[in-house]
Amino acid sequence: MTTLTEADALDGLRDALGLLKDREQVAERLLVSSAKHSFDPDKELDWEAPFEEGKWFWPPELVSLYDTPMWRRMSEEQRILLSQHEAAALASLGIWFEIILMQLLVRHIYDKAATSAHVRYALTEIEDECRHSKMFARLISHGGTPWYPVSRVHLNLGRLFKTISTTPGSFTATLLGEEILDWMQRLTFPDERVQPLIRGVTRIHVVEEARHVRYAREELRRQMVTAPRWSQEFTRVTSGEFARVFSVAFVNPDVYTNVGLDKREAMAQVKASAHRREVMQTGAKRLTDFLDDIGVLRGVGRRLWRSSGLLA
Numbered sequence: 001m002t003t004l005t006e007a008d009a010l011d012g013l014r015d016a017l018g019l020l021k022d023r024e025q026v027a028e029r030l031l032v033s034s035a036k037h038s039f040d041p042d043k044e045l046d047w048e049a050p051f052e053e054g055k056w057f058w059p060p061e062l063v064s065l066y067d068t069p070m071w072r073r074m075s076e077e078q079r080i081l082l083s084q085h086e087a088a089a090l091a092s093l094g095i096w097f098e099i100i101l102m103q104l105l106v107r108h109i110y111d112k113a114a115t116s117a118h119v120r121y122a123l124t125e126i127e128d129e130c131r132h133s134k135m136f137a138r139l140i141s142h143g144g145t146p147w148y149p150v151s152r153v154h155l156n157l158g159r160l161f162k163t164i165s166t167t168p169g170s171f172t173a174t175l176l177g178e179e180i181l182d183w184m185q186r187l188t189f190p191d192e193r194v195q196p197l198i199r200g201v202t203r204i205h206v207v208e209e210a211r212h213v214r215y216a217r218e219e220l221r222r223q224m225v226t227a228p229r230w231s232q233e234f235t236r237v238t239s240g241e242f243a244r245v246f247s248v249a250f251v252n253p254d255v256y257t258n259v260g261l262d263k264r265e266a267m268a269q270v271k272a273s274a275h276r277r278e279v280m281q282t283g284a285k286r287l288t289d290f291l292d293d294i295g296v297l298r299g300v301g302r303r304l305w306r307s308s309g310l311l312a
Contacts (some may be wrong), residue, residue: 015225016293027117030211034124037207039258041135045200047142055195057084057143060186064251064276068269070261078228078259083257087198088145090181091136093249096150100162104170107162109226119214128208139201148252157245165238166231168223172239172296174216175287176246180310182209183283219291224294236296240304247280247308277309284310 015022063083065071071079105126109119140147149155185202185217188194224232256266270276288311291297297305305311 013222013225015221016295019096020222021218021223023218023222024117025306026215027121030121031117031124031303033211034121034128034208039131039204039208041131041138041201041204043202045135045197047197048201049137049197051197052207054080056080056191056193057087057195057198058090059187059191061275062187062279065266065271065273067275068273070266072271073262073272078261082192082255082259082261083145085145085148085258086251088140088143089148090250091140091251092252093150094136094181095133096155096158096249098133100158101174101177102126102129103162103307104165104174108167108170108175125212125215128212132205132208135201135204142197146254146258148254150249152253154245154249161242163203166227166234168220168227168231168235169238171216171220171223172235172291173242174236175213175220175290176239176243176284178209178213178216179287180246180250180280180283182206183286184208196290221294224296233296233299236301237304238299239291239296240301240308243305243308243310247310250280280310281312 002033010079057080060066060079060083063071063079063086065074065082074082105122109122112119114120137147151170161173164169180207185206189206191199224235227235251270253263256263288297288305293309297311302311
């Protein structure tokens with residue numbers, strides 16, 4: 001396959017979803033949106049208010065053990081406590097992922113014109129992700145739960161991935177990390193059963209992440225058309241493997257021990273849970289449909305996505 005130049009890409013280039021948009025125009029619109037709709041969590045959220053008795057920290061239907069035999073044996077208090085620890089584990093996962101994302105964005109813009117809107121927006125997104133990571137860290141500390149780091153294996157796989165990833169692979173991983181959590185958070189922030197602070201955190205994240213998803217989707221479409229064939233194939237395989245890592249890292253097993261449950265039994269029930277499988281596949285569907293449309297879910301990569309449990 002012949003690699004197309006940027007000029008070619010701006011001259012009527014299409015993919016299965018239609019005409020690709022001008023990279024600079026997309027970035028300019030996102031910069032305008034960032035100026036209007038960005039938040040300082042330290043000022044926007046009431047960090048002094050105590051948690052409300054009886055309210056959840058994550059919608060119960062999104063808690064990993066929901067509708068399992070173990071869940072039915074748990075008291076309401078223990079279920080809510082599990083939701084608190086899983087919210088902390090997801091915030092910890094989010095920090096890990098966003099630190100990877102910031103490094104990938106810096107690599108992406110390293111050799112591009114610093115005066116371009118595309119680069120200026122990438123720097124703006126890095127600012128957003130810094131605030132999000134600090135917000136998640138403050139949320140964990142505020143709740144008094146442990147920080148839940150990913151396993152040493154996943155930590156090192158992340159280190160390897162961010163070192164060897166191609167540009168399209170980086171944006172595919174970006175969308176994987178953002179879109180499933182985004183789907184869950186869109187269910188969380190309007191849910192009045194959930195703690196107000198959690199709802200506030202998720203509302204900020206949803207509003208700002210919408211821009212990040214738009215930027216990554218537009219750039220990934222461009223990359224999957226203009227990148228050389230080897231890079232496209234490498235993206236398919238690495239994205240499938242990252243999906244496998246991400247799906248396992250999504251629930252930290254230590255949350256079960258810390259709320260007084262048997263870790264092995266809990267993990268086995270989550271793995272066997274049809275409800276949990278449906279939640280994860282529904283959360284990923286918008287993304288997997290998009291990736292399928294632009295040619296990422298093919299061959300070995302598609303089989304890896306299926307084995308991750310995120311693709312039906």
